[in-house]
Amino acid sequence: MGRSPVPNQSDATRSSSPYRAVGPNNETRTIPDRVALRVWVAAGGRCAMCNKRLLDDQYTGAEVAVGQLAHIVGWSTSPGSPRGNAPLPGEERNTADNLMLLCYDQHRVIDNATMWDVYDVDMLRRIKREHEHRIRQLTALRDEDRTTVLRVVGAIRGAGVTVNPQTVAATLLADSRYPDYSLIGIDELEVDLRHLPGEAESAEVYWSTGVAMIQERLRLLRARIDRESVRHISVFAFARIPLLIALGAELDDTTPAQIYAKRRGHGEGWGWVPDALTVDFEYVTRRGGTDPHQVAVMFSVSGSIDIARLPASVDASTTVYEVRPIGVTPGPEIISSPGSLENFTRTWRDLLSHIEVDHPGIEEIDVLPAVPVTAAVTIGRTPMRNVHPTLRVHDRVSDGGYNFTLAVTP
Ligand SMILES: [Zn+2]
Known part of the structure; x- marks a missing residue:
């Protein structure tokens, strides 16, 4: 593929234009405005591979479009054109389907001849499809899709689980919701019962302290419900059954709540088992x-x-x-x-x-x-x-x- 020539001023300016596709040697191709706009919007203005925001410089915030439109199947069939020998008619190579939005670094990587086998056409199409799908899903969320997260996590006979924000976000997104953590406590959870003494021996103090901790957090929740900053609650619960019954009694029944439990025997994750039978x-x-x-x-x-x-x-x-x-x-x-x-x-x-x-x-x-x-x-x-x-x-x-x-x- 040879060494890229040092771009002169006008090349550099040109290659940062959001409406030009850039090739391995910093040559650029003009992409029709409507096609470029489509790719930029579908990608949410972010690199399809590293998700970096490409509409401005991240240090100064200056409005410089730093993204590049990259061809999946190269724009020509010549040997130096990355993936250019893949079957795709020439007139379909400058379409939105064959272009993906990338940052400069990632674009260099996929167009480097040593990487063409790794980043082949199928792989790049998959990356583009998944990124654009995620952007579409996330940008579809409206304010009313916000849900207040309430994680109640204790040990069960010594064993515990973690419910980190990534797990919560992925679980909620599958239900077209996004998390609000306004009830979070001083540590990483809303109600953390994991370190209470007396769990193993089922001591009275374990139950009374556990209930007091749940009640304290639920008072805050009720205050937020009264101020109407909570419209929906997502409970991620893992604790001894009596404490969960106590939790249920504290939950306001006028505000819709979804209870998520850790799935058993159906892979990792929280929530319902797909296609599970309805039992009466x-x-x-x-x-x-x-x-x-x-x-x-x-x-x-x-x-x-x-x-x-x-x-x-x-x-x-x-x-x-x-x-x-x-x-x-x-x-x-x-x-x-x-x-x-x-x-x-x-x-x-x-x-x-x-x-x-x-x-x-x-x-x-x-x-x-x-x-x-x-x-x-x-x-x-x-x-x-x-x-x-x-x-x-x-x-x-x-x-x-x-x-x-x-x-x-x-
Ligand atoms: Zn990137």
Whole structure:
């Protein structure tokens, strides 16, 4: 390819023109205005490879177009023209489809003869397509697509996860939303329960401190909702189930919220499992009790609960209901689609109404959850303030039994 000649003043000026394509020897070709404009706009004024902004000088901010229009298939079939021998009629070489916007450095790289095999036509077309797709997706977002991020992350039996901003951005973008971090705490998360003492031994202080931390952050959220700076909430939750039920009770139910859980067994990522089945739910009376004021609800969703292993406080005087999937065995992936969560929520709401009628005036319900994250938040969020009883939340212990952890008042 030879050494590039040192460009003289007029060449340098010309090659920085946004409407000229630049070749390996700094020769330039005029590209029709409408074609150049199309490529610049599709690329968002940014390099398709490194994403550098090409409309101005990054140090002075001076308005100098520093981008270059680069040919994917070179503009001629001569041996020195990068990828120029690829099949493409001459008249299609100066079209928007065959041009990509690049910074000077990246353009040098792809046009260097030693790199033609690496940056071949297919590779460059893919880079252009992905960059332009991303620009299109991002610039389609409107102010109302902003969502307030609430990450509630704790350890579960010693194990934790990270939810960094890249993960959040990618997850939200797939739902056509973009993140607002105005609730972030002094560290990297909104609610960080990872370093609380007593998690392993399920100490009372663990539950009470955890709930206090959630309540403190949710007060701030409610203040923002009142000022109307929050219109939608995206919850990224990974914590012990009782704390997520407490979280649900604190979440304002007039503001739409999307609960994201870490996916299991379907690759890395957060949110629903693509093409997951919609599961329906039912509630059944598993045992009639002698005292109409004693009610317990077993949620057999992510696993089956053994009615013989209930805590001693849930004795023969207690009526025991069970919420369970219809026609499928409880398992960790039962609620993997929005429809399944909706069905679960409706069943729980129906059961609460049933309890109101059949057990009037009760103040507490014992809750025994074997549920995934999304259902846990829903269990706490569904009961209505001043209408429904307090939930006495138990947590599953390693031998399959249940211990009381905390009380959640709607
Ligand atoms: Zn670049």
